[in-house]
Amino acid sequence: MDKFTCIVTDDEPLGREIIESFVKEIPFLTLVGSFGDPVEALLYLQSNAVDIMFSDIQMPKINGMELVNALVNPPVIIFITAHRDFALDSFDAGVTDYLVKPVRFDRFLKAVNRAKESVLAGKTPKIQEARPDRIFIKSEGRLVKILLHEILYIESQGDYLKIVVYEKTYTTQATLKSMEEILDKQLFFRIQRSFILNIEAVKTVTGNMIELTNGKSIAIAVNKKEEFFTLLGIK
Structure with missing residues (x-):
């Protein structure tokens, strides 16, 4: 069975814990990182290849949209948020699925299967396959x-x-x-x-x-x- 790496990004601890528990129930997913700070997620993704990212949208410092746009080659994205208002913008940004909290496991699994197909189809290349022309670093409490x-x-x-x-x-x-x-x-x-x-x-x-x-x-x-x-x- 193919294994797919994933990370979770959400500034709310309970939100992260729920998605982490869902990931553990799916045999073909491997959780490689969980971030309460979206800046830390960004820095991780700049040097690590990940297949799927589950991300909240409204977060401090940078929001989910800004996080995705800051990546040269983002992983397959599934947004998980308490707000429905961002759905159209999310799909315009190439997000694979958009889940509204509280998330049901059956809906989560459907989104994951869709993301898996996107990875297998090669729609999202690995980060290492392309050299970025810019990076973001955390310096003196700022994202630069x-x-x-x-x-x-x-x-x-x-x-x-x-x-x-x-x-x-x-x-x-x-x-x-x-x-x-x-x-x-x-x-x-x-x-x-x-x-x-x-x-x-x-x-x-x-x-x-x-x-x-x-x-x-x-x-x-x-x-x-x-x-x-x-x-x-x-x-």
């Missing part, structure tokens, strides 16, 4: 949009990342590995354990030192030099 081509470099600082974009610097809680999986490997290169740089930001290379267009100098690891020069087209 960053255009990837504007990033000069990313530096690991323990459990946090420093992302330098021209004159601005953002700090967010994430790993360099998770960021590396998102970025286009033709544009970004991990030159050492703690740094990923945008190769378009390289100004000069002197020995093992790279100077970026903003004046920042970074040493390249010896075992990375040959691969980096190949990426730059240097023989």
Whole structure:
């Protein structure tokens, strides 16, 4: 039997618990995340492939519509809300189904079967199959949009990342590995354990030192030099 991964996003704990209990009753569903904060769901989906998302619409910080629109390649979406007024907009946004609280299990199962068919038909590609041109990060309590081509470099600082974009610097809680999986490997290169740089930001290379267009100098690891020069087209 095919297994389908899913997440639940709802700021109301009881709402999440009900949907989680429904998911556990369906053998072909695997719950991989449950979020009371839609921003956390957004950050998770930027670096993890998920087949189906069950989401409330009215939530703090960003609502369900904004969450879906912020994703480059969203999973199959089933909205679950106490309000009927959003139904038309939901289907215009490509949502597979729209359930009104309180949700009956038989109606939930019907929506899940419809979502399963959408996944099997390939209507929603996996997130990793397409490289986004932007990401959203959580920095200083805000959700910040960053255009990837504007990033000069990313530096690991323990459990946090420093992302330098021209004159601005953002700090967010994430790993360099998770960021590396998102970025286009033709544009970004991990030159050492703690740094990923945008190769378009390289100004000069002197020995093992790279100077970026903003004046920042970074040493390249010896075992990375040959691969980096190949990426730059240097023989």
